[in-house]
Amino acid sequence: MRKKPWNVLLSGTMVLSFFFCLISPSSAEEPAMSGNPIFTSMFTADPSAHVWSDGRIYVYPSHDIFPSRGSDLMDKYHVFSSDNMVDWVDEGEILRADDVPWGRPEGGFMWAPDAAYKDGTYYFYFPHPSGTNWNNTWKIGVATSDKPAADFTVQGYIQGLPGSNLIDPSVFRDDDGSYYLYAGGGAVSYGAKLGADMMSIDGPLLQFTELEDFHEAAWVFKRGSLYYLMYADGNPGANRMRYATSSHPLGPWTNRGVLLDPVSHSETTHGSIVQYKGHWYLFYHDAKVSSNGTLRSVNVAEVNFNPDGTIQKVVQTPDGVAAIGPRSYATEVKYYDLVNENFDQYTLKTEYAMDAGNVAIGGGATRSGGNVENMHNQGSYIQLSGIDGGAGGKALLTVLYASADNGTAFKVDASGDTAGDGYFLALPGTGGWGNYTGRANRLVDLNPGANNVIKLSGGMGGANVSRVIVSLVPAAGQETEYPVTGGNVTFGGGATRSGASIENMHIPGSYFQLTGIDGGTGGQALLTVVYGSADNQSTFQVHSSGDPTGNGYSLTLPGTGGWSTYTGSASRLIGLNPGTSNVIRFEGGMGGANVTRVVVKLNP
Incomplete structure (x- = not known):
């Protein structure tokens, strides 16, 4: 991730939804695809992927909290897992800044993490400052658990490391059972062997000065007898992923070039490469959904190697990768499905006029002729109460609106949201404040019964709202x-x-x-x-x-x-x-x- 703080709040142009996967069987002719991005329940970045002994693939990303105030707010790590690369489960939150006893008093700054496993214990490595002067007080924290995606407890941090520019930890296990730590930022890259306790350095801390245009985001993996070090370069305004190879986990490294071109709408790039069920995959982030470089989403692509071991440049696609196993339970709705608006099953519709008795406004929002306006004001909101959630679960929220802005977004809160992160709803411009042709959809979670509340919060561009529709899937037997x-x-x-x-x-x-x-x-x-x-x-x-x-x-x-x-x-x-x-x-x-x-x- 980016070492420089971000303090500008931008709005998005597409819908990100948080929730449950619509599971349907795939045919032999058209295998199920993951679609990109693969995580839609929240904004995520900096993915570190690992395959553990239970046969699932786990991804440990950072979390861009919405609404964004920049990378200083990043917090609340979640873990995601899959058994087929298509159906993903949000395993829940595993760690936040409040859990770090030595962390900076203001919290935040929970940047790109990684994980490792040794002798029955899972280790979670995360960068976090210990002082208000965050730029010079970085530590590599270590938390442990006997589970891959729950019950982590902070044990301390790795002693003897520089406090400046030491971010983005990555841990690599070699074939002989030894472990290595890689970290760095601000054009400085480090590597060292980890001690047997997985929380100390065993030997010298080496600086890899031979890497071409290193910026941050080191990741090391091994294929055959060759070690690969992947990283983000310093290409201005649009970082690329480069890589180098070596015959030893601590180099020296031979530069091999670019494996991933700049990603959509994000200056940063960060990722991991891992083998799973005979395939090699690159996990990376972009900001195509939000058009905001501090609200990113994790994507995946297959990696192909040349006979000499070099990596073919990875192609970024909206399709993602094909399933490598039968369909299974998932909590993540595929963005691939959402952009095609596959909402036909949500046929029980209730429409709410903006002057209805259960619709309240505030924070600078106003009513004019039955419409709610001035949603560009910070703190503005529209709140609907007494919403029927039926048996509970997914509901389709549709907002009808007009907007002369190009990139407005609302934060949506709904009673059934278990993640508590809210939902991102993009409202592309319609060409005028009186042009009520806009129709923005997103799935939200509601509780059973008729006491649900849905709140639309503004302050991220303007949109005049004429109506809100809540649609449910008809119950069986209706x-x-x-x-x-x-x-x-x-x-x-x-x-x-x-x-x-x-x-x-x-x-x-x-x-x-x-x-x-x-x-x-x-x-x-x-x-x-x-x-x-x-x-x-x-x-x-x-x-x-x-x-x-x-x-x-x-x-x-x-x-x-x-x-x-x-x-x-x-x-x-x-x-x-x-x-x-x-x-x-x-x-x-x-x-x-x-x-x-x-x-x-x-x-x-």
Whole structure:
């Protein structure tokens, strides 16, 4: 990370969401992809990746807290893990500045960390100043646990290291079981062998003066008999990742060039390379989501080597990497999915006007003509209370707005947010303060029941808000009744409408059709037709949007004793697609039945 403090708060241009992964099976033809960034529950940077004995891959990043006031605020380390490179779990917070007894009184400055494992103990190494004069009081702290992602306790710090420019610790384990520490910043790079206690230096502290344009972010790994030292260079305004190789873990090093070009919207670069299940991966950060160099996100790419051991330049892609195992549990929603707006299953919508009784404003925000304005003011907010979270879990928040700014962002707080970091909602400009064409979406977490609160905080660019929509996924078993008099019902081929019924369905070619049917999350639904019939038995051919065969379904309607005896109820399972754009068509000509209602029950 950057040694120079950042004090400018910038706004973003895309949505970062915090939460739970939408798990769907992948096909052999199109393997599931991780998408980039891979962590979306918070802003993360400086990823250090390791594979432990449980077979999972763990990433230990730093944490860019939102809203940002620069790198001095960084704190509250989380750990993320996966067993297939696609489905990631936020294992939770493992350490914060308040846990460091020797740390600076003001806290913050929890910069790029790393981890190691030895003899049943996991070691977490983190840079943190011990004094208010942070630039000259850096320490490499050490915390330990018997778990890879929980219950870490600070044991102290490594003695005898320089206090200036000593950041970004990296620990490498060699094949013989020895461990080495690498650290440095401000164009100074150090390496040393670690003592048996993993908290002291065994031998001299070496300075790697031979590295070309070293800036910070050292990372060492080994492939075959060759040692690789990767680092961030000092390219002005757009650091690159360079690397060098050696036959010894402490050099001397031979410079090999650039392996990663500058990343999007971030001056800094920092990462790690690790082998997992036969593949080599580079973890790195960029700021494409936020357009703010102090609000970064972790990405991943596959690494390829040339026959001579040199590294092919890594290509940064939005697709990320392919799954290397079956789909599994995850807490991180893929940004790859979010940018494609795959929100069709959130069909239970509640709309809130900005002058509704449950909408409060403050901090300089004002109402004008039913809209909330002046959200550019620091401290401004819109708060909605009494929000129904259904059974709890994910909900889709949609904000309708106008903005003449180019990069506005709101901080969103919601009752069900367990991480407590809030959610980042970007509101791209619409070209004018009265141009209410903006529509910004993000997933938030709500508690069960109707007592949820959602708060939108401004101060990061301006946006005038006209409405807020909260959408839930329909619960299993939810029924929707469609009268045949509705505007979504059409008929033809001889079928007619009389009063509240569709009649003359005995005529060959007759049909009636319902559009805009809510399929929820998709899959099987129970279709029920309420009718009257003087025939002994009639049959409808039913076609629905989600029919996987395309052949339709046969629905038998026993007689009720009269055309106006509407006691008949015939049901069958059909397939529906996710969302509210489904069509169900009933074709007659095989006996008569007058239909008055159609009922669709989701996930029966």
